[in-house]
Amino acid sequence: MRISVLPLLFLLGFTILSGCGGTRVNDLEQRVAVLERNVQTMEKRYAERQARLGECVDVDAENAYWGVLQTKGKVESPGVYRAPRAVWLEAREQKSRKIQECKTLWAQ
Numbered sequence: 001m002r003i004s005v006l007p008l009l010f011l012l013g014f015t016i017l018s019g020c021g022g023t024r025v026n027d028l029e030q031r032v033a034v035l036e037r038n039v040q041t042m043e044k045r046y047a048e049r050q051a052r053l054g055e056c057v058d059v060d061a062e063n064a065y066w067g068v069l070q071t072k073g074k075v076e077s078p079g080v081y082r083a084p085r086a087v088w089l090e091a092r093e094q095k096s097r098k099i100q101e102c103k104t105l106w107a108q
Contacts, residue, residue, distance in 0.1 A: 049106050056102035065095040 068091035073083030
């Protein structure tokens with residue numbers, strides 16, 4: 001089987017003349033690489049912020065809730081508290097405030 005060189009030369013010449021040659025492609029590849037790195041950095045930062053948000057809500061908000069009950073309620077047995085309704089409402093409000101604070105700090 002014989003391959004003609006003429007069509008290959010024509011294709012190569014057309015590619016070079018149409019502007020798809022070396023430096024333009026290299027510039028585009030470099031720009032794409034920079035954009036891909038930027039996307040990876042943004043994804044990493046987003047994941048970190050989501051982790052911190054989850055930790056803030058799970059730990060800090062729960063600590064605020066139980067802190068109110070520990071200081072203003074009575075322990076009946078380990079993990080069981082007795083307190084007036086107002087104390088439970090205050091604890092819930094503290095937790096809600098802390099969750100909003102967490103969202104303000106980490107959910108942007």
